[in-house]
Amino acid sequence: MKALVCVKRVIDYNVKIRVKSDKSGVETDNVKMSMNPFDEIAVEEAIRLKEKNQIQEVVILSIGTDKSQETIRSGLAMGGDRGILVKTEKDQLEPLTVGKIIKSVSDKEKPDLIILGKQAIDDDCNQTGQIVATLLEFPQATFASELKKNNDNTLEVTREVDGGLETVKINIPCVVTTDLRLNEPRYASLPNIMKAKQKKIDVLEIGSFDIDIKDRLQILEVNEPPERKPGIKVDDVDSLVEKLKNEAKVL
């Protein structure tokens, strides 16, 4: 069995985002970049399946500029076997474009499991996994918090849904998108970083795919969230009630 794990290079989750002065987007210069945390969970899950001998090969795919090789490399240091970079000029492509590229790679690679984050923390689209499943006509299990492979070529996936958990059984090949509670990704140890250096990353130019990568959406303006006003202290309960009634108008 083979797993294709899709990973995206994004602004590090813990970095404070700054909007560019012309409001055309967010500042990415001189900012720490890391693997999208949900994708990291996907890498970890694939490697765990490999360690259980349920998967033979873990292929890490990223679509982006040359710098996305760093992101692939960090997946290889966790234990992925080889990488594929689909090289583009810009970092941000729309989910449909990304979905088509993944489909095209998948047609060649023929993975049994495509596993990726439920969303990327930069544009928060939550679409790619679903689009890939649709284009490939694969069954899908989104928002996975637990995953088990059965002997009859099916996966049992627990999904985090509103108000509870749902367990589904799907046939392989399939698409799984990961949620936060699925696992705690491992660290990259130095010996493994060293091994990762020897692993192969195939670089494919986006031009070699017959896919229109033009954006369909236009971003008009990006704004910072309004700054929260500092709290105030009131002297007693009466003045609190008074303020809630007359100023905040919530009572």
Next chain:
Amino acid sequence: MKKEELTELTNKLHPSEYSTESDVLKKHCIDWRGEFIGKSKLITFPRSVKKISEILNFCQKKSIGVVPQGGNTGLVGGSVPTKKGNEIIINLSNLNKIRNIDLIGNSVTVEAGCILDVIKTKLEKYDLEFPLSMGSRGNCQIGGNIATNAGGLNVIKYGTIRQNILGIEAVLPDGRIYNSLKNVKKNNTGFDLKHLLIGSEGTLGVITAATIQLFPLPKEKVVLWTSFKDFSQVLGFYKNINNRFKDLITSFEFMNKESIEVLEKHECKFINLKKNQCYCLVEFSNFQKINDFNDFIFSKMDFKNLDTDDLILSKSESENKRLWNYRESIPLAEKKENFIIPHDISIPLSNISEFVKKTTTSIKEFSIGAKIINFGHLGDNNLHFNVLIKKQKKLSRKSICRSVNKIVFDNVKIYGGAISAEHGIGQLRKLELKRNKKVLELNKMRDIKKIFDPQNILNPGKIF
């Protein structure tokens, strides 16, 4: 303090600038560890330097003791009144404005009551690093940091706060305002009095503002975590890493097995990491905007001579946070133990291995089952050597403390260290200071105290 005096003093203040309520007082009379519980009839929260000046002027005339208090995170009982109950508290939290940020000279002038973390976060917006960080940063104040000459997690890169202070404003015990808030690095105009106020633990003046040197904010940080079977390997590792990466290292922290045990018992589980005898956390900062910083560090490693059991390199800021959380939660975990005797010492690195071995053996002979929790800013020779007493003999807590302290501090002396590396003297280390400081030095310190504070009203019962 007489009733009339209290009324006279509070009449000078706005109602929001003081409290005599027992709930409020109680909270401010107990130190972070809960070891020192003092008494007081009045706490003030002045809103201006002028008010502080008036309070001190009044207190000096009436010979009333005054305790300056910042975030009250001090670990030696310096920030709370004594049990005598005749001191008032000046709490600085209302004096919390940023007066100026100099974006050309990279410096900031802040009032003493500013909370460290608030200032750090504000300055990040300007791509500037405030050169101090420590576990208490969410509560401690710049004034308290200066009064204790705080060290913390980045001393290996930026030094203690003393190295970065350009000027200070303080109110002296008679109410006069000393001001050296000059935004210049060089100033050889006679004795530099601000250096006496730095580390004076509230005994010479109430610090009200300071100008502090800032540094460029690194683009990113990467944490290296590693573990060892034996402490002696740690020093070899330190030398190796320090030689290779000197300018990029912003922290070098050490933890022993017992630190992680107490952490796991009270605070959090240790996940995806190998258990071992000792651990190191090294933080590298990317000041030069190096591309692919992880790879840069990796390529510079001297693998041949690295004698460790395992090594990991963080791949995101979330991992940095998780790894730092292990180190920073150790003091919180310790606090939940019933009987810990803390020591914040520094020992020359060349002697540290021998010191730990000898002292640990002696303590375990004295108190069977005792555990030694060792952690700290090893890169600055600083070791927290905290003794967890398991079974109490028939001896009282006090006498156990005395014996354990004697073992530790006798060895500190033998191995050429200092009895307090960064926490200071306060009430906790008065006796040891007398024992360990040379008479000449102690006498000169007393002389200086007399010149600043002839009536001994500022933080009485502390240091001396």
